[in-house]
Amino acid sequence: MPSIESTSSGESSTGTPLLETRGITVRFGGHTAVKEASIAVERGTVTGLIGPNGAGKTTLFNTVTGLQKPSEGKVFIDGVDVTSKAPYKRARMGLARTFQRLELFLSLSVRDNLRVAGDIHRTGSRRHRKDLEAETDRLLELTGLADVAGKDVSDIPTGRARVVEVARALMTDPRVLLLDEPASGQTEKETEDFADLLVRLAADGLGICLVEHDLPLVMKVCSQIHVLDYGALIASGTPEHVRNDPAVIAAYIGTEAVA
Numbered sequence: 001m002p003s004i005e006s007t008s009s010g011e012s013s014t015g016t017p018l019l020e021t022r023g024i025t026v027r028f029g030g031h032t033a034v035k036e037a038s039i040a041v042e043r044g045t046v047t048g049l050i051g052p053n054g055a056g057k058t059t060l061f062n063t064v065t066g067l068q069k070p071s072e073g074k075v076f077i078d079g080v081d082v083t084s085k086a087p088y089k090r091a092r093m094g095l096a097r098t099f100q101r102l103e104l105f106l107s108l109s110v111r112d113n114l115r116v117a118g119d120i121h122r123t124g125s126r127r128h129r130k131d132l133e134a135e136t137d138r139l140l141e142l143t144g145l146a147d148v149a150g151k152d153v154s155d156i157p158t159g160r161a162r163v164v165e166v167a168r169a170l171m172t173d174p175r176v177l178l179l180d181e182p183a184s185g186q187t188e189k190e191t192e193d194f195a196d197l198l199v200r201l202a203a204d205g206l207g208i209c210l211v212e213h214d215l216p217l218v219m220k221v222c223s224q225i226h227v228l229d230y231g232a233l234i235a236s237g238t239p240e241h242v243r244n245d246p247a248v249i250a251a252y253i254g255t256e257a258v259a
């Protein structure tokens with residue numbers, strides 16, 4: 001991960017969030033999926049983005065990565081307005097993501113899934129190939145995947161395949177990582193290990209935005225949480241603040257308890 005000088009508040013040296021959306025609105029015909037959503041992800045933190053089904057979380061992610069054009073509002077990466085930039089340009093600026101539906105090469109090994117991502121990101125010189133092998137080994141160790149490195153993704157449990165997606169995203173040297181329901185399909189133990197991994201990655205300087213229905217996980221690892229309901233932000237703050245917010249409790253009644 002490229003290092004950026006940090007302040008004690010976890011912001012980059014300029015005090016600018018690594019990722020910011022300002023007043024994002026997304027309309028699909030007459031339906032407003034996201035309404036004036038402003039969120040920030042700081043360096044060295046995990047920020048949660050939660051809300052009931054259909055609240056607009058994935059649509060907001062798609063807007064951040066450039067897959068979805070906003071009807072209104074702007075997206076900034078480290079203070080730079082990227083609203084009209086193509087997804088690959090945002091990726092080059094340090095933005096990476098995982099998808100709700102696994103988007104891995106199932107018939108390739110775990111190691112090769114990482115290599116492919118690293119190959120695309122780097123040039124083909126011998127020096128870079130050596131770096132690529134070393135980085136693949138480092139990330140297999142860091143993410144706890146070394147024991148399944150040689151197995152095809154189709155032969156490992158879904159919960160661990162989710163970690164492969166994260167490791168693959170890390171091969172692009174991101175500064176900001178967007179995770180869309182990464183714990184879905186994980187066992188309790190896998191989620192425990194995953195929580196540790198997220199905390200370690202953030203401690204290393206990464207800014208992580210976590211969309212997740214596993215609220216205990218969100219409450220455990222996030223320092224800030226944004227809550228969407230019917231496309232609008234109804235609360236933003238610490239886990240403690242969000243957990244006790246009457247609007248959040250009301251939004252979750254009938255779906256699942258706020259952890």
Ligand SMILES: Nc1ncnc2c1ncn2[C@@H]1O[C@H](COP(=O)(O)OP(=O)(O)OP(=O)(O)O)[C@@H](O)[C@H]1O
Pocket residue numbers: 028031032033051052053054055056057058059060
């Ligand atoms: N391409 C699209 N065209 C029309 N409507 C869409 C489109 N994508 C999403 N929507 C609608 O926008 C709203 C927000 O959807 P979105 O998938 O962003 O929610 P979400 O919070 O990610 O939900 P979940 O937790 O179930 O994944 C929903 O009402 C959805 O049906």
